[in-house]
Every structure is written in C-alpha cells, then in structure tokens.
Amino acid sequence: MTPVSWASLPNKGQLAIITSVRVVDFFQIASLQACMYKHLESFGAGSTPNSISVQIGFLQGAFTATQVLSAIWWGRIADTAGRKPVLIIGLIGTSVSNIGVAFSKSYEAFLIWRIFAGSINGTVGAARAALAETVSRDYHPRAFLLLPLAFNIANTLGPILGASLVHPAERYPALFGQNSVFGGVGAVAWMLRYPYAAPNVLCAILLSLDALVVWLGLRETAPNRRPWQGYGLKGMRRRFGSLFGRRRGYSLLRNIGDSYRRYSDDGEDHVVASNRSVTEMAVKKPMPLRRVWNSSFLLALLTTAVLDLHLGGLSSLWPLFISSPHRNAKDPTTLPFYFTGGLGFQLSQVGLALSVLGVLGLVMQWILYPRVVAQYGLLYPFRLSMWLYPVAYFSTPYLSLLPFDSTGLIWLGILTVQTAQVIGRTFALPATILLLNYSCPHPSLLGSVHGIGSAISGASRTLGSIMAGTFNSIGLGNEMSGLAWWIFALVSLVGCLLSFTVEDNLDE
Numbered sequence: 212m213t214p215v216s217w218a219s220l221p222n223k224g225q226l227a228i229i230t231s232v233r234v235v236d237f238f239q240i241a242s243l244q245a246c247m248y249k250h251l252e253s254f255g256a257g258s259t260p261n262s263i264s265v266q267i268g269f270l271q272g273a274f275t276a277t278q279v280l281s282a283i284w285w286g287r288i289a290d291t292a293g294r295k296p297v298l299i300i301g302l303i304g305t306s307v308s309n310i311g312v313a314f315s316k317s318y319e320a321f322l323i324w325r326i327f328a329g330s331i332n333g334t335v336g337a338a339r340a341a342l343a344e345t346v347s348r349d350y351h352p353r354a355f356l357l358l359p360l361a362f363n364i365a366n367t368l369g370p371i372l373g374a375s376l377v378h379p380a381e382r383y384p385a386l387f388g389q390n391s392v393f394g395g396v397g398a399v400a401w402m403l404r405y406p407y408a409a410p411n412v413l414c415a416i417l418l419s420l421d422a423l424v425v426w427l428g429l430r431e432t433a434p435n436r437r438p439w440q441g442y443g444l445k446g447m448r449r450r451f452g453s454l455f456g457r458r459r460g461y462s463l464l465r466n467i468g469d470s471y472r473r474y475s476d477d478g479e480d481h482v483v484a485s486n487r488s489v490t491e492m493a494v495k496k497p498m499p500l501r502r503v504w505n506s507s508f509l510l511a512l513l514t515t516a517v518l519d520l521h522l523g524g525l526s527s528l529w530p531l532f533i534s535s536p537h538r539n540a541k542d543p544t545t546l547p548f549y550f551t552g553g554l555g556f557q558l559s560q561v562g563l564a565l566s567v568l569g570v571l572g573l574v575m576q577w578i579l580y581p582r583v584v585a586q587y588g589l590l591y592p593f594r595l596s597m598w599l600y601p602v603a604y605f606s607t608p609y610l611s612l613l614p615f616d617s618t619g620l621i622w623l624g625i626l627t628v629q630t631a632q633v634i635g636r637t638f639a640l641p642a643t644i645l646l647l648n649y650s651c652p653h654p655s656l657l658g659s660v661h662g663i664g665s666a667i668s669g670a671s672r673t674l675g676s677i678m679a680g681t682f683n684s685i686g687l688g689n690e691m692s693g694l695a696w697w698i699f700a701l702v703s704l705v706g707c708l709l710s711f712t713v714e715d716n717l718d719e
Contacts, residue, residue: 214582216621216691219350220346220350220353220354221346221350221585222345222346224428225345225347225365225429225430226342226345226354226357228424228425228428228575229338229341229342229345229357229395229429230255230357230358230360230361231361231421231424232298232302232334232421232425233334233335233338233361233362233365234359234361234364234365234369235244235392235414235417235418235421236301236302236303236305236332236334236335236364236365236418237361237362237364237365237366237369238311238364238365238368238369238414238417239305239411239414239417239418240365240369240676241365241366241368241369241370241373241565241569242370242372242388242410242411242413242414243371243373243410243411243414244369244370244526244530245369245370245373245374245410245530245562246373246377246407246410246492246560246563247267247270248263248267248456248531248534249377249407249531249534250327250407250459251263251266251318251321252266252323253406253407254316254317260536260687261684261687261688263531263657264531264680264683264687265680265681265684266318266680267527267531267676267680268527268676268677268678268679268680268681268683269322269673269676269677269680270321270322270325271523271527271673271676271677271679271680272325272673272677272680273322273325273326273329273671273673274328274329274678275329275669275670275673275676276329276669276670276673277326277327277328277329277330277524278330278332278333278335278665278666278669279670280327280330280666280674281329281331281333281668282333282335282336282662282663282664282665282666282669283659283662283663283666284333284665285301285333285337285373285662285665286333286336286337286338286340286435286658286659286660286661286662286665286666287298287659287662288500288645288658289333289334289336289337289340289433289450289658289659290433290655290656290657292433293431293433294337294338294340294341294431294432294433294523294658295337295341295425295426295429295431297333297334297336297337298334298337298338298341298422298425298429299422299426300333300423300526300602301331301333301337302330302334302421302422302425303335303417303418303419303422304327304328304331304415304417305328305331305332305334305418305439306414306415306418306422307327307331307415307419308324308325308327308328308528309324309328309411309412309415310411310412310415311323311324311327311413312324312325312328312411313405313407313409313410313411313412313415314401314405314408316405320685327510329669332441333384333662333665335659335661335665336661336662336663336665337658337659337662338358339355339358339644339647339648339661339664339665340432340657340658340660340661341429341432342355342357342358343355343648343661344352344432344433344434344654344657345432348653350496351645351648352584352589352624352641352645353581354510354578355641355644355645355648356580356641358360358640358641358644359572359576359636359637359640359641360572360573360576362569362571362572362636363569363571363573363576363633364569364573364638365569365573366566366572366617367566367569367570367572367573368566368569369565369566369569370561370562370563370564370565370566370569371562371563371566372410372413373410373562374410374561374562374563375562375678376409376410377406377407377409377410378406379399379402379409380398380399380402380403380406381406382395382687387399387402387663388415390590393678396621433572433658434654434655448564456710459609464605472479473529479560491641502653502656503650503651503652503656503659503660504700505652507646507650508644508647508650508651509712510712511643511646511664511713512647512648512663512667513709514643514646514665514706514709514710514713515643515646515647515664515667515668515671516667516668516671517637517671517702517703517705517706517709518597518640518643518668518671518706519667519668519669519675520672520673520674520675520678520699520702521558521604521675521699521702521706522636522672522675523671523673523674523676523679524673524675524676524679524698524699524702525632525674525675525679525699526672526675526676526694527675527676527679527680528607528679528683528695528696528699529565529607530561530565530605531553531563531679531683532553532554532608532611532692533553533554533556533560533561533565533682534553534554534556534561535553535554535555536552536553536555536693537552537554537555537611538550538553538554538611538612538692539545539552540550542690543690544612548660548691548697549688549689549690549691549694550608550611550612550689550692550693551611551687551691551692552611552692552693553611553692554579554610554611554621555615559596564625565627566675567625567626571626571630572631572633572636572637575633575634575637576637578640580637581638583638585697589638589642589645590642590646590713592638593639593642593710594639594707594710594711595638596634596635596638596639596640597635597706597707597710598707599631599632599634599635600631600632600633600700600703600706600707601700601701601703601704601707603628603629603631603632603635604696604697604699604700605655605696605697605700606628607628607693607696608626608693608696608697609693610624610625610628611692644664646713647660647661647664648660648661668716675699678695678698678699679695679699682694683694683695
C-alpha cells in the first residue's frame with residue numbers, strides 16, 4: 212500500500228472543521244465522565260458505590276439509547292436535507308443539554324438532559340459521511356484516522372479540564388471566590404450553588420462556537436445538494452471562503468460512483484477523472500433504504516456491534532474502577548476471582564488517569580499507525596489488535612490488588628493495560644468505520660449507512676454501559692469486583708473471531 216502522509220491530504224480546512232465537530236462532542240462526554248461519580252455522589256443520601264455504579268450505567272445508556280432511536284432518522288435527513296444542518300442541530304442541541312446537566316440538582320434531572328442530548332445529537336453519521344465525501348478513497352485510511360484522533364484529543368483535555376473546574380470558587384478563590392476578580396464581594400453565586408456546573412458550561416460554549424464554525428465554513432457534500440447551500444450568509448461566505456478555498460490549493464472532491472467532482476469557490480462544478488457522466492450518476496432523490504441491506508453491510512454491522520459493546524462497557528467501567536474506594540486490607544480475598552475494591556483515586560487523579568488514554572492514543576496514531584498501515588495495510592493489523600482487548604480486560608481488575616502506597620507500580624499497571632486498549636482502538640475503529648463505508652451500494656445512501664451504523668454502535672454501547680453497571684454491582688455484592696471486566700473479556704473474544712470473517716476489501 213502506498214503510504215499517504217498528513218501533508219498530502221486534500222481539503223485540510225474542511226477536514227479540520229469536520230474533525231472539530233467530533234472533538235467537541237467527545238470532549239463533553241470525556242469531561243462529564245471524569246466528574247460523573249462525584250457529581251452523582253453530591254446529590255445526597257443513599258449515594259452508595261453500588262447505587263452510583265447502576266446510575267452511571269443508566270446515564271451512559273440513556274444517552275446512547277436515544278441516539279440509537281434517532282440515528283437512522285438523522286441519517287436519512289442527512290441524505291435529503293444535507294450533512295450540514297444535521298451537524299449544526301446536533302451541536303446546538305447538545306450545548307443546551309450541557310447547560311441542563313450543569314444546573315441539575317437530582318439524578319432524575321441529570322437523566323432527562325442526557326436523554327435529550329442523545330435524541331438531538333445526530334453528528335456521528337453526518338460527520339462520517341461528510342468525511343468520506345471530502346476526500347477520495349485513496350485518502351480514506353488516513354482521513355478516517357481523524358475520528359479516533361478527535362477522540363484522543365478530547366480524552367486528553369476533557370478529563371483534566373473537567374476535573375480542574377469542579378468547585379471553582381474553592382480552587383481559584385482569587386478568580387471566583389469572595390473579593391475576587393469575577394466574584395466581587397460575595398463570590399460567584401452559581402459556582403457556589405452548583406460546584407459541578409463549570410465543566411458543563413465550558414462544554415456548552417465550545418459546542419456553540421463549533422456550530423458557528425460549521426455554519427460559516429463547512430461546505431455541503433451530500434450528492435443531491437449544491438456545494439454552496441447552507442452557508443451562513445453569502446457575504447460571509449465570500450469573506451471567509453479564502454480560509455478554506457483555492458488560495459491554499461485545496462478543492463472538495465465528491466465520489467459519485469467511479470467519478471469525482473471538484474467544487475471551486477465560485478460554486479461551479481468541474482469533473483475530474485470521470486469514468487461515467489455526472490448527468491448519469493447525479494442523484495436528485497436518495498435511493499430506497501432497502502438497498503443497503505447486503506451481506507457485506509450486515510457483517511460490518513455485526514463486527515461494529517460487538518466492538519462497541521465492550522467499548523461501551525469500558526467507558527463506564529474504567530472511570531468507576533479508578534474512582535471506587537481501594538480495598539480494605541481486612542477484606543476477604545480468595546484468588547484468582549474473589550476480591551473487591553478499585554483504585555480509590557481522588558478527582559484530580561481521576562482526570563489524569565483518564566487523560567492517559569488520550570495521550571497514548573495520540574502517540575499511537577502519529578507514530579505507530581501510519582508505519583504499520585503503510586507496510587501491512589489495514590486488515591491484518593485490525594485483526595491482530597483485536598486480541599489485545601481480552602488481555603487488557605482480564606488484567607485490569609487485578610490492579611486493585613497492588614499495594615495502595617506503591618504509586619509507581621499502580622501507574623505502571625495503568626499504562627500497561629491502557630496501552631493495550633489504545634492500540635486496539637487505534638486500528639479497530641478506523642477499520643470498522645471503513646467496512647461500513649465501503650459496503651454502501653450508492654453515494655445517495657451514504658448518510659443512511661452511517662446513520663444505521665451509528666444506531667447499531669449506540670445500541671451496543673448502551674447495552675455495554677448497562678451491562679457494566681449491572682454486572683459491576685452484582686460483582687461487588689458477591690465480593691468479585693472483576694466480574695464485569697471478565698465478562699467483557701469474553702465478549703471481546705467474540706469480536707476477535709468476527710474480525711476474521713469480514714471481507715478483504717479494506718486494502719483493495
């Protein structure tokens with residue numbers, strides 16, 4: 212496979228905007244997860260580790276479950292109305308939900324706002340479709356790496372910033388406390404009353420700003436929409452067009468069957484390397500949705516579903532595991548399976564531990580991924596990396612058995628299991644997205660394909676989150692804190708086997 216470098220990617224401005232959508236979306240999730248345990252604990256009496264474990268599972272599940280119910284609908288809208296409106300609505304709606312979460316004073320209110328966020332957020336499928344249409348297939352392996360790259364950037368910054376903004380009036384008295392710069396004589400009242408609000412307010416601001424960037428700067432790529440449709444104002448388009456247009460030598464490519472169309476800033480179409488006429492291939496109305504249900508698509512869906520099932524469990528289990536109290540030396544322990552406890556990290560340590568995942572991911576994607584894919588292609592690294600998940604899941608709960616005062620040893624264990632997780636994610640996520648993308652039978656169905664993929668992904672993550680909370684609670688009740696981890700190790704083994712059944716079309 213001929214290596215494709217970052218510098219050789221076309222349409223960098225457009226790719227940057229699409230990536231920013233996923234960064235801010237992942238950022239609000241990462242920030243929320245870092246503070247969720249303590250936020251729920253602050254709601255008052257009855258907040259035990261067992262009950263919080265179940266609540267976290269349902270909160271994670273509620274967001275992804277409503278995404279599942281709306282994803283296919285949003286995908287169809289992305290095919291008919293365009294990718295851009297779906298992205299803008301999703302960003303603004305999620306921003307509103309973050310404000311709601313910020314000022315929630317009960318678990319029920321928290322849950323309602325997460326349900327709203329999931330139902331309004333259709334950005335996953337629309338962003339994937341826009342990314343696929345912005346560059347030709349030759350650039351897809353590197354371009355689709357931007358999606359997990361966005362995840363890792365958000366997972367690096369989100370937990371640290373989220374954890375650092377909790378209780379801001381107490382942490383930064385000179386800025387927000389009494390007689391402070393912003394608080395005046397009596398401090399910033401809402402920060403005192405809602406000590407967990409600031410991280411969510413920051414997320415709401417970032418989401419709103421990104422919606423403005425999408426409105427002003429992103430070109431519409433849906434096959435049945437003109438490329439200039441959806442700009443904010445015509446005058447603003449001309450003013451800002453130079454930032455993303457031909458002056459830097461980039462042009463937008465659209466894959467229509469065997470041909471590509473390049474769009475210039477004047478809105479005119481230019482055919483490039485066409486094997487069929489644009490008139491023949493142009494789509495005024497999307498094809499029937501039933502056309503997507505081919506064997507390649509169904510197998511890609513199943514592979515994606517299993518991967519997202521255990522990744523959904525991981526997203527709930529890891530913050531819960533590092534936040535849960537460390538085991539008492541007097542607690543009964545019968546190895547290899549009967550023991551309890553987590554890592555007992557404080558909030559600042561939780562943020563740092565969650566950020567490790569993002570830092571490792573960035574390193575892997577910039578250094579390891581390009582070299583491996585250039586030499587071996589996508590398929591074989593994807594299959595091999597899947598085997599790292601069961602090893603990491605099985606090993607993680609044993610970190611709680613390390614001596615509490617052996618800080619260096621604990622962090623070495625964290626780095627080891629997270630490196631395995633990150634390598635698996637680095638190769639698996641782009642591969643499964645591309646499997647879905649290449650199973651699409653026609654360009655007019657691309658938004659629907661990724662919408663369905665997003666729905667299945669969300670359903671699997673919902674089930675994974677609920678399974679994580681439920682089995683973790685059962686395990687704690689039976690002095691087996693590793694139960695949920697070991698169940699997901701078995702699930703990931705199924706994913707390993709499925710990876711050998713997918714068609715070899717990633718490297719064609």
